[in-house]
Amino acid sequence: MSELTTRISAVRPADRVASARALWRTNSAVKGMLREALATMAPGVQRCMYCGDSLGADIDHFDPLSRTPLRTFDWPNHLLACSVCNSHHKRNLFPLDERGKPLLIDPTVEDPFDHLMLSLSVGEYRALTPKGIATVTVFGLNRPLLVRGRQQARRVVVASLRNWAAARAAANDVDMDEAILTIREQPFADVGHAMLRQSSVPRAEVVFGRDQDVLPILRDPDLRSRLIP
Numbered sequence: 619m620s621e622l623t624t625r626i627s628a629v630r631p632a633d634r635v636a637s638a639r640a641l642w643r644t645n646s647a648v649k650g651m652l653r654e655a656l657a658t659m660a661p662g663v664q665r666c667m668y669c670g671d672s673l674g675a676d677i678d679h680f681d682p683l684s685r686t687p688l689r690t691f692d693w694p695n696h697l698l699a700c701s702v703c704n705s706h707h708k709r710n711l712f713p714l715d716e717r718g719k720p721l722l723i724d725p726t727v728e729d730p731f732d733h734l735m736l737s738l739s740v741g742e743y744r745a746l747t748p749k750g751i752a753t754v755t756v757f758g759l760n761r762p763l764l765v766r767g768r769q770q771a772r773r774v775v776v777a778s779l780r781n782w783a784a785a786r787a788a789a790n791d792v793d794m795d796e797a798i799l800t801i802r803e804q805p806f807a808d809v810g811h812a813m814l815r816q817s818s819v820p821r822a823e824v825v826f827g828r829d830q831d832v833l834p835i836l837r838d839p840d841l842r843s844r845l846i847p
């Protein structure tokens with residue numbers, strides 16, 4: 619990839635976008651290796667790094683190729699994304715703040731939960747910062763299918779947590795492993811992470827409502843070490 623970057627930097631600046639596009643289009647072996655490496659890092663079943671739902675099959679350039687052609691083959695600039703997030707929502711959008719700094723959350727270096735809060739009761743993201751606002755808007759993170767998917771994920775995680783606690787009480791290691799696997803492999807890994815975090819906030823009982831029986835389970839060090847290795 620560094621050789622390809624060198625080739626792009628060798629052409630005059632005005633021609634670099636065209637050069638980067640041509641090299642990206644024609645180097646399918648590099649793209650195949652990238653896709654494979656990214657898939658091993660995706661939670662669950664090769665999920666989209668933006669919405670966490672649909673199968674991530676596209677390689678998205680976080681900083682668009684049209685803006686910074688020299689980052690076309692820069693490893694940290696590649697993220698696995700679904701075609702809905704990549705082609706219908708983000709496209710070439712890359713908003714900047716008044717100082718010229720990126721306004722989208724970069725999930726390779728930032729914790730999205732510093733900028734976003736997931737409302738577990740409704741499955742929607744609330745922005746905490748300007749970056750949060752831009753990220754929700756650009757990626758369409760509150761589109762109806764994602765909201766429904768997160769509501770379902772919450773039900774799956776709650777049921778699995780109860781199964782895990784019951785299996786532990788019965789000293790059934792197989793069922794305990796099954797419950798952990800269900801939580802780890804389901805889409806919307808963000809829902810499980812938000813539940814782990816929000817279980818220790820003040821007034822967590824209000825946040826969890828009628829599912830507050832899972833709070834002691836979520837605070838259990840054994841469970842937490844299994845879900846956050």
Ligand SMILES: [Zn+2]
Nearest residue numbers: 666669700703
């Ligand atoms: Zn997506």
